Amino acid sequence: MGNPRSRPSIGDVAALAGVSLGTVSNVLNHPDRVSAATAEKVARAMAMLEYLPDGNARTLAAGSSRTVGIILPDLANSLFVDVARGAEAAAEEADHTLMIANSDTRLERESRYLRTFTQARVAGILLTLNDEEHYAAIAGGTPRSAPTVMLNLAVPVARSCSVSVDNALGGRLATQHLVDTGRRRLVFVGGPTTLDPIRHRERGFTDVVSASGATHVRTITPDGVNRSDGWAVGTGLVEDVRAGRVDGVVAATDLLAAGIVHALTAADVEVPGQVSVVGYDNNQAAWDSPIPISTVAQPGEAMGRAGAELVLAEARAGADHVHRAVVLEPTLVVRASTAGPTALMR
Amino acid sequence: MGNPRSRPSIGDVAALAGVSLGTVSNVLNHPDRVSAATAEKVARAMAMLEYLPDGNARTLAAGSSRTVGIILPDLANSLFVDVARGAEAAAEEADHTLMIANSDTRLERESRYLRTFTQARVAGILLTLNDEEHYAAIAGGTPRSAPTVMLNLAVPVARSCSVSVDNALGGRLATQHLVDTGRRRLVFVGGPTTLDPIRHRERGFTDVVSASGATHVRTITPDGVNRSDGWAVGTGLVEDVRAGRVDGVVAATDLLAAGIVHALTAADVEVPGQVSVVGYDNNQAAWDSPIPISTVAQPGEAMGRAGAELVLAEARAGADHVHRAVVLEPTLVVRASTAGPTALMR
């Protein structure tokens, strides 16, 4: 204990303050049980020794830590950065710390971090996934102890809490906007069909198309949802637009949309003159595009915040906790890549 | 120990496998000391119980954990995301886990996370700062036990290891490029002078300017280094450019550069026709700008990787570790915001 090279322990503080070890622990965890004079003495001793309690020992003895872990699929996507921000704010308010892990959408990493957090006995885990398959693979497989809430993916309430965004509504919003501004020949650009959110966005799209009498020219399904995939799609769309077969595109992500717009304008197709393009996510990329892209904004911060609050509530409630599924609403952000109502009345 | 509701402990595994508790620990930590048959039995028992060792207990008993913590100033900056990626890769190779904390450049958060990591007894800490003042405030103030390496800021080798990028070289690269393409009346756009990297970039700028016979028209120092700050600067530059008083701008960040270019083109100033603009960082934003911006790329992944390797080496070496300062080299990335040599020979 007295080894001068190692960090001071609670015993050193107790000795210096002239109180028992239990009292020091009390000033740390139950200040109300300690007299003001004693608390003062102990505080002074702590300061003098630069005492910092050992988190592992605390967690071990107490049974749980004051840390919340979040697993994010992609740090390069500003949506998830927003999620992290929201979660951190909520955690901080509850006097917890947020630890971020980046899975890069790799199943192996997701489960590894899940295990790490579990071993660390974090107070709660926020698992952000955007792929049904990964959920299926992970949900049952990993022994877990901490409450876990799913972010971004709506999962059965029976299994866990979740916070998701109404992607069908988002799809409807985007499509309705196109229809409202006079577009009639629409294309949906999706991605791998295992991506749950994207499937729902497409459903929103088809709902509006059929309700409005517009034409669903076709759905394009690139291998990925990034800028380069968008470029390929856009290139393939040039002829259709020129021929008047397509006048509106709903893309499942902003990166996709940015790539499409880029390819289109590079081929001298006018956006939104000849074709409107809507994206999804309200990424920074949508802003930064040469033609700023209209998009559907996801409430990332709110999602993170709600997730952290749920997970902390579950940790507090213990056994008699009842899972909840929170569904947030996306909003339409109109920018330059879609024509206003006047521009199209031709 | 036998409580069926709580997670199984090492004792449960030992009982089920019919060996002692110490043996189970050995198969976990010193497989070589255990006979194959016993290891097999124990492994079976672990699998059966879904045993997951308690990280806190391990760390407490062993004295250190297999986690590396990294504190990042800004997750929205793709440079730092790259840094995290690099660090994670290196950590993973050494069989460690990376935990990310986001400080949002706020001193209070930086020191809070520093404390959290210290309490968690992580194997090492990567502290990414870009402000001298924060370093001064933090470096001495927080009791630390884990080896810490500074990222992004070159600090005295006496205090700790560091990995930084040669910002003066970067400034020279950017400026020389402008000079090489015929620009002569140059402006440097910086930021708060406490931002160490930016000061060095400016030094590189002035070095080249004076060596080349170009003119340092002036240095502009906005309050921040973001797009909006750039917009303000750009607006103020319009007249100078029109009057031929300025034909080249070196901006200290890409966001700044993007804002400048945006404001300039909005005022019908041609970029790079009338003025070239170079950014710094090779952010996604530089790519996404309507006029893709020439920039100086920082080796983010390499920085993270080197940092993680250093910190782990220090953890291994213990007392007889000698601090090292690694300096990485940035590279010039030429895009559309600067004129090629031919365009300017007028």
Added chain:
DNA sequence: CTCTCGGATTGAAGCGCTTCAATGGCGGAG
């Protein structure tokens, strides 16, 4: 057949903390 040596295994002693039953001391009531 006994002795020795070395690898495999054991079990107790912590790691630094929280918790909780037990103790101590003090003021007010009787």
Added chain:
DNA sequence: CTCCGCCATTGAAGCGCTTCAATCCGAGAG
């Protein structure tokens, strides 16, 4: 002046694991 009750404090018992000195066992040497 004594007794009771209550708040402040104490100290021992773990939390789940690693470590290490001690023990055990079997095989090869003599």
